[in-house]
Amino acid sequence: MAPADAPVPPAPGGAGEPRRSLTPAEYAEYERLRRAAAVKHRRLRRAGATILLVVTLVFAPLAVVAAWVHDTVGDTDRYVQTVTPLAHEPAVQNAVIDRLTKRVVDNIDLNAVTAALTDALRKSGAPPRVVDNSTVLTGPLRGAVTDVVHRVVKRVITSDVFEEVWVTANRRAQTALMNVLTGNQKGAVRAQGDTVQLDIGVVVDQVKHELEKAGFRKASVIPAPDRSITLFRTEKLSKAQDAMRLLDIVGVWLPVVTIVLAALTVWTAPSHRLTLQVTAIGVGVMMIVLLIALAVARRVYLGSVPPTTLPPDAAAVIYDTLVRFLRDSARTLLVVAVITALAAYLYGPGRAARGVRTLAGRSTTAAGEALGRAGVHTGTAGHWLDAHRKWTTGVVIAAGALALVLWNHPTVAVVALVLCVVLAVLILLAVLASATGPAESAGSGGVRPATS
Numbered sequence: 001m002a003p004a005d006a007p008v009p010p011a012p013g014g015a016g017e018p019r020r021s022l023t024p025a026e027y028a029e030y031e032r033l034r035r036a037a038a039v040k041h042r043r044l045r046r047a048g049a050t051i052l053l054v055v056t057l058v059f060a061p062l063a064v065v066a067a068w069v070h071d072t073v074g075d076t077d078r079y080v081q082t083v084t085p086l087a088h089e090p091a092v093q094n095a096v097i098d099r100l101t102k103r104v105v106d107n108i109d110l111n112a113v114t115a116a117l118t119d120a121l122r123k124s125g126a127p128p129r130v131v132d133n134s135t136v137l138t139g140p141l142r143g144a145v146t147d148v149v150h151r152v153v154k155r156v157i158t159s160d161v162f163e164e165v166w167v168t169a170n171r172r173a174q175t176a177l178m179n180v181l182t183g184n185q186k187g188a189v190r191a192q193g194d195t196v197q198l199d200i201g202v203v204v205d206q207v208k209h210e211l212e213k214a215g216f217r218k219a220s221v222i223p224a225p226d227r228s229i230t231l232f233r234t235e236k237l238s239k240a241q242d243a244m245r246l247l248d249i250v251g252v253w254l255p256v257v258t259i260v261l262a263a264l265t266v267w268t269a270p271s272h273r274l275t276l277q278v279t280a281i282g283v284g285v286m287m288i289v290l291l292i293a294l295a296v297a298r299r300v301y302l303g304s305v306p307p308t309t310l311p312p313d314a315a316a317v318i319y320d321t322l323v324r325f326l327r328d329s330a331r332t333l334l335v336v337a338v339i340t341a342l343a344a345y346l347y348g349p350g351r352a353a354r355g356v357r358t359l360a361g362r363s364t365t366a367a368g369e370a371l372g373r374a375g376v377h378t379g380t381a382g383h384w385l386d387a388h389r390k391w392t393t394g395v396v397i398a399a400g401a402l403a404l405v406l407w408n409h410p411t412v413a414v415v416a417l418v419l420c421v422v423l424a425v426l427i428l429l430a431v432l433a434s435a436t437g438p439a440e441s442a443g444s445g446g447v448r449p450a451t452s
Contacts, residue, residue: 049269061287068329091311273347284337376435397422
């Protein structure tokens with residue numbers, strides 16, 4: 001019940017006037033208005049946090065894709081690291097070998113060779129039966145030529161020459177992926193209409209040189225249009241290019257904006273811990289959605305590439321190689337989200353959370369007391385750590401989060417490493433805070449603070 005003599009401040013301009021007391025009815029009305037204002041304020045904060053949360057969850061997968069596009073294209077080493085494994089993939093090598101072999105053999109006029117042989121036999125006076133049967137040599141001759149060409153091409157593709165040429169060409173064509181996304185017609189990988197093509201001109205030149213050394217003079221006439229392999233074929237390439245152009249423009253800022261929005265979401269909400277947990281769970285769900293989208297896109301891509309254009313196994317390897325860093329980033333962020341949600345829960349009032357905290361506290365206290373009995377005392381430093389546990393814990397966790405943010409392309413292994421380091425430091429600080437030793441004597445002027 002409100003006191004009958006509850007004072008109120010004097011009216012403006014009446015500093016010298018005496019204060020008067022609120023009546024019980026006036027005090028009750030004051031409390032009602034104050035509670036109503038507090039409820040309205042909390043509702044506004046919840047509404048604002050909800051809007052920020054929705055925007056954050058929408059931006060989260062887009063930020064991951066945008067960062068992947070920007071980093072993969074803008075970083076030469078990152079781009080080469082992305083495409084280099086394709087040179088070692090047997091499926092890709094076999095596809096290139098078969099394609100080059102077919103094109104070389106198709107450009108050799110075996111019918112003209114057979115006709116020349118028939119004409120030579122006729123002029124040399126060979127029996128008519130031999131002359132007539134020479135026309136059926138086209139098939140066996142094609143098979144023999146195909147075997148020889150296949151061996152030569154395979155020797156080139158499976159040697160270090162192909163790997164060196166592949167890496168060099170992709171390092172020089174560091175902007176190849178951007179060419180696909182923007183429709184630029186330069187580089188080894190480029191867009192042509194509704195297709196994405198790989199220019200293997202340098203490899204073709206090497207194969208032609210080897211074939212000419214083997215005696216195939218016709219190898220030098222391989223036409224220029226046959227110097228490329230179609231990787232993708234889709235009618236929606238232009239739409240994807242428009243979307244990727246936008247993602248590349250915001251590739252630098254969208255991840256930063258997303259992190260800021262997530263922080264504002266937690267700061268705006270009345271319950272910071274619960275909101276942090278919900279935000280982390282939401283981001284984790286969005287990463288799962290992104291991984292599912294990548295799996296669906298893989299099936300769509302494999303279904304859109306005819307086997308005559310690219311073998312299914314080679315198409316699958318190419319797709320998996322190109323998006324592997326994007327997939328790794330989504331998995332890494334998923335793990336970070338799970339760890340964050342779990343940490344937010346462990347700081348909550350749940351029974352399991354209280355049990356974990358109690359067990360951890362007893363364990364570190366026992367370890368600290370064991371150090372004290374062994375003669376290892378932290379003294380004043382230990383008292384300070386014990387009195388500032390919340391601050392030291394927050395600093396260590398913030399340092400771990402900052403390390404992940406500043407780490408260049410963190411992986412799940414990096415997240416696990418940072419988590420282990422953070423936990424080890426927290427455990428060490430807790431043990432040191434419990435190893436303060438006996439209280440200092442009053443004569444020495446020291447006083448041991450009470451522990452909570």
